[in-house]
Amino acid sequence: MKASPKSLLAVLRGTRQERPPLWLMRQAGRYLPEYRALRETKGGFLELCYDPEAAAEVTLQPIRRFGFDGSILFSDILVIPHALGQNLWFEAGEGPRLAPPLVDSALTSLAAAPGRLDPVYATVARVAAALPPETTFLGFAGSPWTVATYMVAGQGSKDQAAARRMAFGDPEAFQAIVDAIVDLSVTYLSGQIENGVDAVQLFDSWAGSLSPAQYERWVIAPNSEIVRRLKALHPDTPVIGFPKGAGGKLAAYARETGVDAVGLDETVDPDWADAALPSHLPVQGNLDPLALVAGGAALDSAIDRILAAFPDRPHIFNLGHGIVPDTPIAHVEHLIKRVRGG
Numbered sequence: 001m002k003a004s005p006k007s008l009l010a011v012l013r014g015t016r017q018e019r020p021p022l023w024l025m026r027q028a029g030r031y032l033p034e035y036r037a038l039r040e041t042k043g044g045f046l047e048l049c050y051d052p053e054a055a056a057e058v059t060l061q062p063i064r065r066f067g068f069d070g071s072i073l074f075s076d077i078l079v080i081p082h083a084l085g086q087n088l089w090f091e092a093g094e095g096p097r098l099a100p101p102l103v104d105s106a107l108t109s110l111a112a113a114p115g116r117l118d119p120v121y122a123t124v125a126r127v128a129a130a131l132p133p134e135t136t137f138l139g140f141a142g143s144p145w146t147v148a149t150y151m152v153a154g155q156g157s158k159d160q161a162a163a164r165r166m167a168f169g170d171p172e173a174f175q176a177i178v179d180a181i182v183d184l185s186v187t188y189l190s191g192q193i194e195n196g197v198d199a200v201q202l203f204d205s206w207a208g209s210l211s212p213a214q215y216e217r218w219v220i221a222p223n224s225e226i227v228r229r230l231k232a233l234h235p236d237t238p239v240i241g242f243p244k245g246a247g248g249k250l251a252a253y254a255r256e257t258g259v260d261a262v263g264l265d266e267t268v269d270p271d272w273a274d275a276a277l278p279s280h281l282p283v284q285g286n287l288d289p290l291a292l293v294a295g296g297a298a299l300d301s302a303i304d305r306i307l308a309a310f311p312d313r314p315h316i317f318n319l320g321h322g323i324v325p326d327t328p329i330a331h332v333e334h335l336i337k338r339v340r341g342g
Contacts, residue, residue: 006135006198007069008021009198012260019340020310022068023071023072026323027062027068028062038057049074049079049120052122055075056074059071067132069136070138071137073137077146077203080184083114098151098154101154102152103152120191121191124197136199142185142205145178145218148177167217178218182222182229190233190234198238200230200239201240206244206245219253227241240262242263250264261316262284263318264283264320280312283310283314285306285317286306292323293324295330299331
């Protein structure tokens with residue numbers, strides 16, 4: 001049984017569905033043979049993100065194959081620092097690189113290039129025109145703390161030490177970086193909405209690396225500012241907040257940021273979340289991506305637990321983080337069937 005038209009958007013607006021709508025983080029990606037085939041013809045990952053025709057095709061691939069209730073824009077959170085003036089490239093097998101790293105250079109040394117975001121808006125318009133009418137179209141941006149960690153270090157890291165040291169040692173300089181990300185993120189998300197997305201998600205992938213006081217300043221405060229300003233521009237567009245690793249700080253995030261829904265990572269007990277989060281706040285998640293890889297009884301048990309955890313709360317079924325490249329297609333098909341009650 002497939003969910004009703006725009007059921008995912010209805011859940012984000014607070015209406016619980018008999019069966020939760022379903023999409024998967026990173027659903028457009030390397031586990032799909034059609035994505036791998038297209039990637040072969042386009043060269044680097046960033047080139048693919050900035051090619052509106054190709055990026056739209058990648059966004060639509062999992063919708064054609066699986067009929068998910070939500071479609072997530074194919075792009076990357078690091079287009080924001082790229083538009084702020086840092087050079088961005090991806091090293092094969094090693095991940096993104098940004099230069100100059102702001103641990104060594106001042107934000108004021110960068111020459112902003114907001115036109116670098118124009119291809120993303122063109123991708124959004126293409127996808128919006130092509131999606132089935134029942135599919136909710138989701139845009140996204142990285143949250144300021146997570147984006148700042150890459151801007152400061154010039155690359156990803158396991159403990160975000162460079163950004164944490166700057167936040168402690170030179171909070172004024174770090175605040176300037178965060179403020180610049182907030183400003184451009186509002187513009188960027190607004191541009192996605194104006195070009196056709198139905199809702200947006202804020203990804204704070206490294207939210208779990210901060211102490212409580214730092215979490216209040218660098219996660220809750222800037223996300224709250226983005227939500228406030230975005231709602232002033234687009235009051236009817238829902239915002240999903242996904243603070244990965246937030247743990248016990250998740251309830252404060254839900255109460256204080258003003259997001260319309262909260263994503264749960266795979267480490268969150270769904271029963272705890274249902275008890276701890278504000279009543280009737282929509283939630284999204286939170287199947288462990290490796291349970292989807294494993295399949296079989298482990299997958300079925302995990303699906304059943306999540307479905308049972310939210311008897312009265314609006315719920316979107318999703319993973320607790322992105323789908324991994326070695327996920328079998330058959331396991332995704334099985335997940336869809338189970339969630340939809342087939």
